[in-house]
Amino acid sequence: MGKYRALVLVVSMIAVMAVAALAVTTISVVVSPDNGPSIQYLAQQFMQQNPDIKVNVTIISWETLYPRLLADLSAKTGIYDAFSMDVMTTGAMQSGCLDLTQYFKDHPDVIPAGYDMNDLLPLAYKLSTWNGDLIGLPYYNNTMLFYYRKDLFNNPTYQQQFYQMFGRPLRVPTTWAEAVDVARFFTQSYNPKSPTRYGIALMFPTTHTMFYMFPLFFGPYRTSTDGIREFGPVDFNYGTYFTSDGKPAFANKYGLMALEDMKALMPYAPDPLGSDYGQTIEYFAQGMTAMCPQWTNPYLQFASSPALQPADQKIGIAPMPGVSVAGNWALAVNKYISPDKQAAAVKFILFCTTKEAGLQVLEKFAIAPVRESILDNPEAQAAIPWVSALPSIYQTEAFRPRIPQEPQLEGITDVTFSKMLSGALPMTIDTLQSLADQWTKVLAGGQ
Amino acid sequence: MRPRTKRRVVNSVRYFFTILTLVVFLFPAYWITITAFKPASEWNEWPPHFWPYHPTLSNFFGGTSVSSIEGILPFLRNSLVIATIVSVVTAVIALLAAYSIARFKTGGMGLAGWIISMRMLPPVTIVIPLYVIYAKVNLLNTWTGLILIYLVPAIALGVWILITFINQIPKELDEAAKIDGASNLQIFTRVILPLSLSGVAAVMVLTFIQTWSEFLLATILTSNSASQTLPVYLGRFITGYNIAWGALSAAGLITMLPVIVFGIIFQRYLISGLTFGAVKY
């Protein structure tokens, strides 16, 4: 009898395991490296609370993630169930994203109690919509900040030297023209007394980085009184690059001035055309430069760098001298997957965007919050110094285009700007005009 | 100068240049190796550290998904499985075809040229239609999908190498076996197969190395740890906001070490493979 009992036990155990295995829904989530660690962290928590859902998080570099997602959604293969989406790509991706407005209408009970939609920042929310439909939940309200060496700017010796050289007080620049003098002052080859080797760490590589660095410089012209008068207000889908009626707005003196502002700073930056995130963050973290425009999350690397200790006295954070550029991320769900997976994926992205999750990933991973209540939270403000600076920065942000043709526009633009800055193409309005002509062709549906 | 002294001087100069060349050529591999054992504070130092002053294993174990390579095992497994299966399948299919072409002139020069040209095609030309087809037949993100496409250049090379090897087996052996009453199949298994084993080894070694290193196709046709290979794992955080050079180098080390060891052990098979059998070694 004992033998049979053992057999029954084994069989029933296997049966239970099989049932459990069948009951578990596995979702495949793909995210960019900026979001990777925080999403993985949240996935662990989520799986503890929801043993019936297994979340597989894959991190893929931006360069690969975006085309892979685009292909997955266009071919309707449904390989990825949920993903992080750069809001700049909404136009190209929206056709494959689950319409959450409709989904929440059909399944009102999926929204957990206490999940406050109205707490989401209006801008972040709007960037996650397409034609009024919510196609992703805002997750990461990324924006560009101006990091600088607080200790050096506050140092009386340097203040005095700067005054002697330029006849005005040393302060954190508020315009790019002002930034040139300050950058020069902090570059050793121009000022042997400079405490840093270079004034500013800039990244103008021939990647998508170039595409959002330009709006930092073009934004102030585009949204100036003259710019608004000539080109109209910035359209949300076309962004800062365009006029309000969808024509390229950069092929003129303003676009040229923006590029000249970029070029004017280059002598004071270490290898700007050959540097991307990795290099510039490292240069500032190692104390090689006095200033560095960067996204929100590199703050953690700066704060942990031995060269920048004590962090609260050495790392200053200011709004961008021109304007900042929005780098928002949303979490979206694939339209072409089974209802079970959709339900699990929606549950997961809701979990990741709650107030509690937002506070945790802010403190642990410096993920800029998408909720008003977190921006106002004293605990959050104490954890990361830029939190209190964010609301005013969000007011004047520049935007990259969100239209479906964005990837092709980006491809030709990065190359042209890089060539202009490196001197391979002349810095003239004509060069910009021929770029604009290529844009017009792409927008018309040609090559 | 006495001839002996002269020779000694010449030899010293030769040693000097040999070692200098080796230092330059092996420097990237050396740099990857030492960085893999450097703590974060030593990744970017001036002057650069030419060996880890404070060696650490933290780039391999512990840390988060982007600060160490703790999650590398599934990718290592995928690479091993895919490269091994491709090598074995290539050897089998290519040996059969090579036997047919070498002994019976099947298809003549046209067929042989067609097969061999498959080795030369730039992968980027095939990857886009392949993605669309794979999407239709559910081969994206699978071992099978990668194995199938890696077989294309591998079999071409394999057929080429093995034809030259089989041609070296004297036909008299076939005929002697035939007189003894052996069937064609028996001739193949008893005469051709045992005598072309070193060619089979060359094909397998070369296929393994080339499959292991492939990046472009893998990065487009795979999606997650279920099928991504080591080069894709490596490529994933090069442009992230946080480049952990130590972890990246550790991943690089894991990516190159198996294939280097493998290649050194079997180096005598490499050359005939790399020269399409034009050089015997």
Added chain:
Amino acid sequence: MSKANRKIAILFILPVIIFYLIMAIYPFASMIYESFTNLNLTIANSGQFIGLSNYFEIFQDPLALSSIDFSAMVIYIGVPIEILLGLVFAYLIRGLKGEKVFRTLFLIPMMIPGIVFGIAAQMIFNYLFGAANYFLSFFGVQPVAWLGQASTAQFVIIFLDVLQWTPFVFLIIYAGLLSVPQDLTDAAKVDGANGWQTFLHVEFPTLRPLLYVALIIRVIDALKIFGKIYMTTWGGPGTATSSWSFYIYKVGVSYGWDIGYASALAVILLIVSTILVNILIRFLNLGEQLGISKES
């Protein structure tokens, strides 16, 4: 051919033919077809037949033309250097004590995946912390922005290609030298030939066909250069290091799956490769080598 022979001949060749019919013909046919359409994954309902427009477009596309330029540059600068260095190194170590160890060490770069070279280059050629600028500082050279200037970025990519593939050329030449009959070189010495004359009149004639093989294989493979560029310069600055294969990837995959145009670019690359392959086959005297040409 006897019936039994034909049966086994066909049976054994069948797997390859079936495999290639499925794996190669269909993708290539679809690629060629798509090159005549405007298929683009980001544009709904694209994929109409547009004739030869994509092909005409290539000749007006400065980015395409400059990517062909850089690919050509890798070939006409990188490949000759690889062959020269391979030749030099083969002679350098021949007969030295420890020859086998040197040879083995020299083979290592060939086995390293290109993408790993890319990572190493990012570190070694870093502007502020890289070992390359450190070495140059001994000679009083100011730091060089390796990846930020067109000429130096091109140098880096070609340098990496040379590092990786010189060993391959070396291996061919080295093995070729071993196959030069010893009595020939001895006879030359008896006749009073010096080293250079021996090389020119005895060894070089033996090596020449092998050098052709190395040359053509390197040219064909140089057209595929991708991983190193992907990992270091992303084709920049501007288009300085954007190779043909990389540009196809950019158009076809990275910047929005413009499949029609990318396919046209790929078809041209395919034609160029095929021509080179045919030259290779002729040079190798492949029919004879494989024992299936008509004469044999």
